[in-house]
Amino acid sequence: MNINQIKKEFPIFDEKIQNNDLVYLDSANSSQKPKVVVDRINEFYTKQFSNVGRSVHYLAVAATNLYENTRTSVQKYINAKDKNEIVFTKGATEALNLVANTLGQSYLQEGDEVLITELEHHSNYVPWHFLRKSKNIKINFAEINEEGEITLEEIEKKITPKTRLISITHLSNVTGAILPVKEITQLAHSKGIIVVVDGCQGAPHLKLDMQELDCDFYAISCHKMYGPTGLGVLYGKKKWLEELPPYQGGGGMINEVKKDRISYGELPNKYEAGTMATAQVIAFDQSIKFLESIGIENVMKHEADLVEYGQELLQKNNSVKLIGNPKNKGGVLSFVIEGVHPHDIATILDEDGVAIRAGHHCCQILHDKLNIPASARASVGIYNTKEDLDQLNESINNCKKIFNL
Amino acid sequence: MNLKELYQEIILEHGKNPRNLRKTEDFNKDAKGNNPLCGDNVHVYLKLNGQKIVEDISFEGSGCAISMASASIMTDLIKGKNEHEAKEIVEDFLGMIKENPELMSENLDEDEKTKLMSLSGVKQYPMRVKCATLSWHTLISAFDENKEEVKTEN
Structure with missing residues (x-):
C-alpha cells in the first residue's frame, strides 16, 4: 500500500494552507474527501439530478436506484443481515437522537436505567438526558480506568436490575480506547439489555461486522468516513426498527393519510421523512468503494503504525503529557503541555500548517474527570504519514520555545 | 499572520502570572462568563465604593x-x-480588537494604552478574538448586574 499514492487522491493536499503544506491531523473531527467523492456529487447534480422515491420519470427512477445502491453497499460493508436495517439520517447525532427518542416513546419507562460511559461524546449523552427530563429515566456512568479505558468488568459492575439499555462509544475520540463492544453486547443480551453503539470513530477505522458485534443499534457519521457532510447511517436490528414508532413525520414515510387516521410506510422509508440528502447518499457509495479498494485491514494496520510512532515521539517529548494509554487504541493522540493552553498550542501549530483540534472535543464529562478544562488532539486518517507526526512534534517544540519552556 | 505579535512577552508574562487572579472577598458586584466552544470561563468580582469607583477588581x-x-x-x-x-x-478596547487601529480613550494614559495594545495581535486571528474579549464582556455584565452568564461568540 502506497500512502503517497493514496494521498494524491485527496485534492486538498495540493493546496497551500497559509503557504504551508497541509498536515491534517483532525480526522477524528472530520476527514478530508477523495476526489471520487467530490466528483460524484458534481456529476450527480450536473447530469443525473432528481428527487428519489417519488416520481416515475426516468431521472427519478435512476436516482432512486443509485440511492438504494448505496444502502446495499453500506449493508455489505458493515455486514448487516438486511438492507432495510440501514437508515440514512442527517448525521450520527440524528441517528442517536432517533434511537433515544423512539425508545423513549415506546420502550423505556420511568425509573429505567440507561448505562453510558465517561468517554461519551455529548451526542451520546444529551439525547438520553432529554429522556431523563421527560421520562424520569436514570443515567449511570461507567468509569474510565487509569489508562482511559472502559473495561467489560466496569460495565458489569455498573449494571443493575433496572438497567435496560447500554449506550457506548466504539472508539473514544479523546483517549482512543477501543471498547470491547462484542463482549459488552454478549453480557448485556444475557441480561435482556439493549446495546446502542456510537460508531462515529469506529466506522472509519475499524472492521465492522454487525452480525458479529450483535449490537442492536450502531450510529455512523459519513463525513468522518471520507464521505460528505450532512449524512449519517443508523444501523438497527430489523425487529427494533419494525417495532419502534417513527421519529419524524412528513412525506415519504407514510403509507396512507386520511383526516382521521394515518398509517406509516415500511422500512426503511418509515425513518426517512422528507427529501433526504440525496447527492450525499449517492456520493457516499464512492467513500465505501474507496475504503474497500484499500481494504480495512490495511487501513487499520497503517493507522496503528502511525499511532505507535506518534505515541513514542510525544512520550519522548518533555512536558507533553498524553491522555490515556489504552492497550487497544485507535488513531487519536490527545495531549496537554504543562504551561501552554491547548488553544495556544492549536494556534501555534496552525502557523506551520498543522491542523489539530483543541478544546473538550464534546466530551466535558471526561475532561472534568481528568481535571483539565481542555486538551489538544491530533488524530490520523488514511492519508497521514510518519512525516506528518514528525512535523507535529517539531511544531510542538516551536510552541514550547515561544512559551519559554 | 505573526505569532510574535500575538504572543508578545507581556502577554506571555501576564498569561503565566495573571494579576488579580483571586476573589475579592467583600465584592458587591460580580458576573460569570464562559465560552461554550472552548470551555474557557471567567468570574469577575467588583468592589465599588459610594462614588462608583472601582476599589478592587479580581x-x-x-x-x-x-x-x-x-x-x-x-x-x-x-x-x-x-x-x-x-x-x-x-x-x-472592544472597538480596537474588532476594527479600530488605535485606542482613543481619554481615560487611559500612554503607558496603559501601550499595555493594552499588546493584545492587538489578536486581530489577525479571528478565532481568538473571543478569547481576548470574554473578560471584558463579563466586566460590563458585572457592572450592569446581569444575572445571565455571558457567552462569547466571535
Whole structure:
C-alpha cells in the first residue's frame, strides 16, 4: 500500500494552507474527501439530478436506484443481515437522537436505567438526558480506568436490575480506547439489555461486522468516513426498527393519510421523512468503494503504525503529557503541555500548517474527570504519514520555545 | 499572520502570572462568563465604593494565554477608575480588537494604552478574538448586574 499514492487522491493536499503544506491531523473531527467523492456529487447534480422515491420519470427512477445502491453497499460493508436495517439520517447525532427518542416513546419507562460511559461524546449523552427530563429515566456512568479505558468488568459492575439499555462509544475520540463492544453486547443480551453503539470513530477505522458485534443499534457519521457532510447511517436490528414508532413525520414515510387516521410506510422509508440528502447518499457509495479498494485491514494496520510512532515521539517529548494509554487504541493522540493552553498550542501549530483540534472535543464529562478544562488532539486518517507526526512534534517544540519552556 | 505579535512577552508574562487572579472577598458586584466552544470561563468580582469607583477588581477562571493575559491586564487598568470611565475603556478596547487601529480613550494614559495594545495581535486571528474579549464582556455584565452568564461568540 502506497500512502503517497493514496494521498494524491485527496485534492486538498495540493493546496497551500497559509503557504504551508497541509498536515491534517483532525480526522477524528472530520476527514478530508477523495476526489471520487467530490466528483460524484458534481456529476450527480450536473447530469443525473432528481428527487428519489417519488416520481416515475426516468431521472427519478435512476436516482432512486443509485440511492438504494448505496444502502446495499453500506449493508455489505458493515455486514448487516438486511438492507432495510440501514437508515440514512442527517448525521450520527440524528441517528442517536432517533434511537433515544423512539425508545423513549415506546420502550423505556420511568425509573429505567440507561448505562453510558465517561468517554461519551455529548451526542451520546444529551439525547438520553432529554429522556431523563421527560421520562424520569436514570443515567449511570461507567468509569474510565487509569489508562482511559472502559473495561467489560466496569460495565458489569455498573449494571443493575433496572438497567435496560447500554449506550457506548466504539472508539473514544479523546483517549482512543477501543471498547470491547462484542463482549459488552454478549453480557448485556444475557441480561435482556439493549446495546446502542456510537460508531462515529469506529466506522472509519475499524472492521465492522454487525452480525458479529450483535449490537442492536450502531450510529455512523459519513463525513468522518471520507464521505460528505450532512449524512449519517443508523444501523438497527430489523425487529427494533419494525417495532419502534417513527421519529419524524412528513412525506415519504407514510403509507396512507386520511383526516382521521394515518398509517406509516415500511422500512426503511418509515425513518426517512422528507427529501433526504440525496447527492450525499449517492456520493457516499464512492467513500465505501474507496475504503474497500484499500481494504480495512490495511487501513487499520497503517493507522496503528502511525499511532505507535506518534505515541513514542510525544512520550519522548518533555512536558507533553498524553491522555490515556489504552492497550487497544485507535488513531487519536490527545495531549496537554504543562504551561501552554491547548488553544495556544492549536494556534501555534496552525502557523506551520498543522491542523489539530483543541478544546473538550464534546466530551466535558471526561475532561472534568481528568481535571483539565481542555486538551489538544491530533488524530490520523488514511492519508497521514510518519512525516506528518514528525512535523507535529517539531511544531510542538516551536510552541514550547515561544512559551519559554 | 505573526505569532510574535500575538504572543508578545507581556502577554506571555501576564498569561503565566495573571494579576488579580483571586476573589475579592467583600465584592458587591460580580458576573460569570464562559465560552461554550472552548470551555474557557471567567468570574469577575467588583468592589465599588459610594462614588462608583472601582476599589478592587479580581477574577477567577481558566483559559488560554490570551484570555488570561487579557483579564489580567484589564483588572490592572480598571482598578481606580469609576464606572463611567471603566465602561468607556471597555468600549474602546472592544472597538480596537474588532476594527479600530488605535485606542482613543481619554481615560487611559500612554503607558496603559501601550499595555493594552499588546493584545492587538489578536486581530489577525479571528478565532481568538473571543478569547481576548470574554473578560471584558463579563466586566460590563458585572457592572450592569446581569444575572445571565455571558457567552462569547466571535
